[in-house]
Amino acid sequence: MKPIQKLLSNSYICHFIGIFFVVSMLNVLFPFKPETVVNSIWITSGCYLISAIVLPKISTYLLVERKYYILPVVTTVFVIAMSLVFLTRVDYSRSALIYGGSFSFLWFYVTSLLRQESQRLVLFAIPNFDIKGLNKKGKVRVIELRQPYNITDVKGGLVVDLHRNLTPESEKFIADCSLADISVFHAESIKEMLEGKVQTQHLSENAIGTLLPNPLYMTFKRFWESLIIIASFPITLPIMAITAILIKLENPGPAMFIQERVGQGGKVFRIYKFRSMTVKEAGSEDKFATQEQARVTKVGKIIRKVRIDELPQFFNVLKGDMSLIGPRPEQDSFVKQFEQEIPFYGYRHMVKPGITGWAQVVQGYADDTESTTEKLAFDLYYIKNLSFWLDVNIVFKTIRTMLTGFGAK
Structure with a gap:
């Protein structure tokens, strides 16, 4: 074999x-x-x-x-x-x-x-970080280099913690590898790729410029997302019409739920969703969805599970308030709370919010400060690595999520 x-x-x-x-x-x-x-x-x-x-x-x-x-x-x-x-x-x-x-x-x-083993990324490491921590992930093989370092021993890329003290010999070896066109990776960057999230505790050490999305791709992204939405209307519009009728038949109140959310640059916009709960009493405080389960209707449970309640946001995308893919928009009251409690939270507003996103398909639903901090790490990873192929990756993961109901609340 x-x-x-x-x-x-x-x-x-x-x-x-x-x-x-x-x-x-x-x-x-x-x-x-x-x-x-x-x-x-x-x-x-x-x-x-x-x-x-x-x-x-x-x-x-x-x-x-x-x-x-x-x-x-x-x-x-x-x-x-x-x-x-x-x-x-x-x-x-x-x-x-x-x-x-x-x-x-x-x-x-x-x-x-x-080909599973041959496609596994093999790296050689200067042992100034936890090598076992990377090998535990199972998707990369990190081999420890022994002194004296020899450039012929590095068959793939070199990984090292660039933020820890290095000996003059190690620094020269890293420079020699770079000159020999051997890729040199920072250990935290490899960890980011394996976990699919930015280590926010190290964010201040990164150039903030890495979180600035490519403006050319953002223009292309708006074009292809709008094209997909318009092309899907022969299917999605009838589904929306049937959903609206079922909501009205089951429970009194409007079929649509309109709420203010925070978008790109901190700008507030009105988001459209199908109503999946009984009508909220006037003056009630904002709560996470997990705290409102008693208000979810029978139709609401179904449309939430398969994400049909999000379909009206197609019009938010066409208006330019949202993207198909991006960090999920939060309510203004929660944003103000999280900006006080979570460092760098505001960076997630560097791009348009999305109907689906990396955090949703990898982590699932967030309903407190701790899980929102974790969600921020995934959102920043998406912004940092934003590309067409990552968006395609998320589209396929979203389809799987719709079929399994992962993260539905």
Whole structure:
């Protein structure tokens, strides 16, 4: 088995064999090849290559297990391809594409299990930090270097705590590694990647500029999020209409719940949600959702579990108050409280709040100062690493969350 694993550890060889396997299986299933089958084989090959490119992009974040993303990525790529083919009226075989997608998934999944060890990040460390703490995470292997340090011993990247005292010999070795194009990582940065959150106690030591999102991507993000929302309206608008009717039939009061929340730059805006509770008495104090469970209606329990109550926020996104993906917006009273109790809390307002976010899909719901502090660490990680691929990662995690009800209150 080891020679096979070693062979497949090379991505080019792995995917060359993969395309050969998928095309060969289609040739066996479809010995007679009309134009529709030939076109479908070419489309399948293209979809395979796109999936092979996308999967490692999403799993750049070490928190991600690549095997869990194979099915949604392959399915999404093939569905988009079939939609484009349908629109362009290219002749194709639906059964050939379905078989092609199935064989592609099978190859990606089996090889991901065989390549698991080779895809594990291997780092060599100057032992001035807790190396065992990183190795416990199971997704990275950190090997301790012994003195005298030799640059030929470093086969991958070098990891070191740059904020602790280093000997002149260690400092020279780090410089030599950098000059030799060996990546040098700060131990806390690796810990951030493994845990998916910023260590807020060290935030003052980081350049605040790392929390400034790329303005070019933010413009692109607004465009693609709006496009997705508009394209989804044929499905989501009927769901919204039915939900509104069910809410009105079950309980007296408005179908919509409108509340002021704090958005980008601390600006207050009005957020739209479907009402999932009985109408709140005038003058009642603000409470976390966990403290209001007695007020949740039968319809409310269902729409909260599958996140249908959040659908009206699509209009908040189109208005520009929110994004599809970002830190969840809080009520003004809670923001003022947390800004007093939690250091750096205000930094989460550097980007637009989102309907879903990294903290929601990784941590779940926060309902006190302690869990909100933890949530802030995830929010700052998202802001620091904001990119298209992290957003795609969150989209897939959100779908899983909707199916499992994780974090619903």
